[in-house]
Amino acid sequence: MEVKEIIRQENMVYQRSSLLTSKPFSYCPGCGHGTSNRLVAEVIEELGIQNDTIGVAPVGCSVLIYDFIDIDFSQAPHGRAPAVATGIKRVLPEKVVFTYQGDGDLAAIGTSETIHACNRGENITIIFVNNGIYGMTGGQMAPTTLPGMKTSTSPYGREVATMGTPLKITEMIAHLDGVNFVSRQAVHTPAAVRKAKKAIRAAFECQINKKGLGFVEIVSNCNSGWKMTPVKANQWMEENMFPFYPLGDIKVDGKLVKTL
Amino acid sequence: MTEEIIIAGFGGQGVLSVGKILAYSGIMKDMEVSWMPSYGPEMRGGTANVTVILSDDRISSPILNEFDTAIILNQQSMDKFEPHVKKGGVLLYDSNGITRHPVRTDISVYVVEAAAEAARMASAKTFNMIVLGAFLKLKPIVNLEHVIKGLEKSLPKRHHHTIPMNREAIQRGMEIVKPFEMGVTI
Amino acid sequence: MKEFLLMKGNEAIAEAAIRAGADAYFGYPITPQSEIMEYLMTEKATERTGMVVLQAESELAAINMVYGAAGTGKKVLTSSSSPGISLMQEGISYIAGAELPCVIINVVRAGPGLGTIQPSQADYFQSVKGGGHGDYRLIVLAPSSVQEMADFVPLAFDLAFKYRNPALILSDGVIGQMMEKVELFKPIPRTEQFDQSWVITGKTPDRKANVITSLDLEPLPMEKHNHHLQAKYKKMEDEEVRFEEIMCDDADYIMVAYGSSARICSKALQLARAKGVKVGLLRPITLFPFPKVRIAELAQRVKGMLSVELSAGQMVEDIRLAVNGKIPVEHYGRFGGMVHSPSEVLEAFEKIFIKN
Numbered sequence A: 001m002e003v004k005e006i007i008r009q010e011n012m013v014y015q016r017s018s019l020l021t022s023k024p025f026s027y028c029p030g031c032g033h034g035t036s037n038r039l040v041a042e043v044i045e046e047l048g049i050q051n052d053t054i055g056v057a058p059v060g061c062s063v064l065i066y067d068f069i070d071i072d073f074s075q076a077p078h079g080r081a082p083a084v085a086t087g088i089k090r091v092l093p094e095k096v097v098f099t100y101q102g103d104g105d106l107a108a109i110g111t112s113e114t115i116h117a118c119n120r121g122e123n124i125t126i127i128f129v130n131n132g133i134y135g136m137t138g139g140q141m142a143p144t145t146l147p148g149m150k151t152s153t154s155p156y157g158r159e160v161a162t163m164g165t166p167l168k169i170t171e172m173i174a175h176l177d178g179v180n181f182v183s184r185q186a187v188h189t190p191a192a193v194r195k196a197k198k199a200i201r202a203a204f205e206c207q208i209n210k211k212g213l214g215f216v217e218i219v220s221n222c223n224s225g226w227k228m229t230p231v232k233a234n235q236w237m238e239e240n241m242f243p244f245y246p247l248g249d250i251k252v253d254g255k256l257v258k259t260l
Numbered sequence B: 001m002t003e004e005i006i007i008a009g010f011g012g013q014g015v016l017s018v019g020k021i022l023a024y025s026g027i028m029k030d031m032e033v034s035w036m037p038s039y040g041p042e043m044r045g046g047t048a049n050v051t052v053i054l055s056d057d058r059i060s061s062p063i064l065n066e067f068d069t070a071i072i073l074n075q076q077s078m079d080k081f082e083p084h085v086k087k088g089g090v091l092l093y094d095s096n097g098i099t100r101h102p103v104r105t106d107i108s109v110y111v112v113e114a115a116a117e118a119a120r121m122a123s124a125k126t127f128n129m130i131v132l133g134a135f136l137k138l139k140p141i142v143n144l145e146h147v148i149k150g151l152e153k154s155l156p157k158r159h160h161h162t163i164p165m166n167r168e169a170i171q172r173g174m175e176i177v178k179p180f181e182m183g184v185t186i
Numbered sequence C: 001m002k003e004f005l006l007m008k009g010n011e012a013i014a015e016a017a018i019r020a021g022a023d024a025y026f027g028y029p030i031t032p033q034s035e036i037m038e039y040l041m042t043e044k045a046t047e048r049t050g051m052v053v054l055q056a057e058s059e060l061a062a063i064n065m066v067y068g069a070a071g072t073g074k075k076v077l078t079s080s081s082s083p084g085i086s087l088m089q090e091g092i093s094y095i096a097g098a099e100l101p102c103v104i105i106n107v108v109r110a111g112p113g114l115g116t117i118q119p120s121q122a123d124y125f126q127s128v129k130g131g132g133h134g135d136y137r138l139i140v141l142a143p144s145s146v147q148e149m150a151d152f153v154p155l156a157f158d159l160a161f162k163y164r165n166p167a168l169i170l171s172d173g174v175i176g177q178m179m180e181k182v183e184l185f186k187p188i189p190r191t192e193q194f195d196q197s198w199v200i201t202g203k204t205p206d207r208k209a210n211v212i213t214s215l216d217l218e219p220l221p222m223e224k225h226n227h228h229l230q231a232k233y234k235k236m237e238d239e240e241v242r243f244e245e246i247m248c249d250d251a252d253y254i255m256v257a258y259g260s261s262a263r264i265c266s267k268a269l270q271l272a273r274a275k276g277v278k279v280g281l282l283r284p285i286t287l288f289p290f291p292k293v294r295i296a297e298l299a300q301r302v303k304g305m306l307s308v309e310l311s312a313g314q315m316v317e318d319i320r321l322a323v324n325g326k327i328p329v330e331h332y333g334r335f336g337g338m339v340h341s342p343s344e345v346l347e348a349f350e351k352i353f354i355k356n
């Protein structure tokens, strides 16, 4: 039997997004960035907006996202993606503009740009991948690192007294009037992936319908930085990250749906 | 005396750490040393290499394009560094995973079956020490005692119990290294 | 017996900062220098000396933390690599304008922009010509070994306090990542022995209030302040020039190189000498103040100079200014993260000066 005979169009249940290039992902095996990149590509393709969408790549492990999704991109300086996206969106208001950022990028060096883009209600979409660490630079502490968690710059565990508590920036953003949709999701199981995709789609639709800023946090793993196997990392994430960063929609249609 | 060495292979083979132990051994013999690793994205691709220089004099460049000895532990490194061994220099390699053996005739080529031997010793961790032993047999710049002192210096105390095993591995390496014979498949 | 350690350049800097009695380090991770903060944390700098070590939310924050702490008269340092140093420039300009001492370390990587994390010397202009806005200079030290990475930390602090001016240690990925033998100096206790008259520690009735500022709304006093700064930079040029000469005495040609490129050139020099070509090496240790007087002297008796930099040619402009047209001055270097080898340097030298 030929492959063509087995894979018939009517039998097709899943197909690789045509927006994904043939370049292999540069992520470590088991990393949530790969799935998150894929979901963004699928949503853009399903919404049929690939010709009108401009992405803004961050500085972090996903800096090369422009190699993986075949649409126009601008690569921003570390933390500045929301400002770069603002610039693009303001001069091309009919285009769909999104940023894809890590927690160091969005919640440390880029906090100011993040909060002000949200507060202005920029009609853009922000995808925020929170793995509680700086993956790209070799596992240093991020603002989102959990108390007691070991990283290369908190080798004895994050000490709250000197290093602060993890920043729940998503909850902060949800309080800003300019933000229309906020959701926190994960991509570690098929069920979680389905929900995350739905949220990403909602955040893009929010922009397309000119309702304001859509913000999706994806709580993710960094098995390299956490120094765990992918399986162990996902388990650790469920046990430690999710209680601190609970999953679910936070703001829908401009209204908080969760008491914070 | 100056010995300029490149050690190259995969990330997990202990390439950088064997280089470090060699450098430490040099310090134990009061030599000047330098250790210059490849770093960054090059390493994400899986390959790692380190240039180690031991010398009686002040070391000039830590970055070189010609080496007295190349210690080669994978095929990519063979392709990359075989041409960069100095005329009359030494190429030492482990044939495990090597699909194209060295072809140069103006250098001395030696083989150490370190991966196989480490498997026999039932300790993957001894792999790089076997390689080090083979190198020291060919180029006795430092002796076993310098290496052991170097290990004591560079290993955290909690790993000092591994030193006897490392000593044994180095000695095994010294025993099993052999010249590569052109045309003979190993 | 002397004790030698095998250390990475970045680790040597961190250990030296602890031993130099630094009061505070503020930084933000960036390759290829993240080991500095990692070492300070792992080696428990705070427990050892009481030194403050804080990971800031950005380089922008880090340099302003330095600005704040330096105003209290403490020994403060930060480290970063090229993109992070660019981000700090506004703060550095304020620090220079307000005349505060501090140490800044740049472990340079290749740009422009996000560039690559591989070594480079393309931040020369930014380092020696000021970097941020306004007429100011940094004292710039260029270590070329791990030993110098350690030794230049206390030296940088001494110079920074002597002149009340930021001092920059300009290193790169090669010197930061390589390991060499180092002999560490004895720890210096954290004491404040210098003039404390300008610091902000709380106004006591016996003195007038101190204000750390770089602002003056009136141009005339601002001009006066600038004259004062220029006089200070002139004094540095008169008194603080440091360089090393290798085989320059009988040289027909001189290579000028600093930091990692100087190391590569010293090997190229050996290769050249083995061929009977009389080349010497001048290694500026201070890039500001630049050894322009010595270069001008050498230009009286050699046939040509080659600036060898891991850049498209930046220091070469300062050499040309010093030589003032007397002899040909050319540049050679790989850049964008590529590193020239000793034989490439020799080949370029021969092509430029011997074959023509």
Ligand SMILES: Cc1ncc(C[n+]2csc(CCOP(=O)(O)OP(=O)(O)O)c2C)c(N)n1
Pocket (backbone or CB within 6 Å): A059, A060, A061, A062, A078, A101, A102, A103, A104, A105, A106, A129, A131, A133, A134, A135, A136, A137, A142, A222, C028, C029, C030, C031, C059, C083, C084, C087, C114
């Ligand atoms: C101005 C500046 N500072 C620092 C860096 C170094 N840097 C690159 S990525 C990164 C952090 C990435 O962490 P995160 O945003 O959490 O992304 P992840 O890699 O974890 O996905 C840092 C600090 C830089 N490139 N530019």
Ligand code: SF4
Pocket (backbone or CB within 6 Å): A026, A027, A028, A030, A031, A032, A033, A061, A131, A135, A136, A221, A222, A223, A224, A225
């Ligand atoms: S370092 Fe961490 S975040 Fe980066 S690709 Fe690897 S697992 Fe993912």
Ligand SMILES: [Mg+2]
Pocket (backbone or CB within 6 Å): A102, A103, A104, A129, A130, A131, A132, A133, A134, A135, A142
């Ligand atoms: Mg992260």
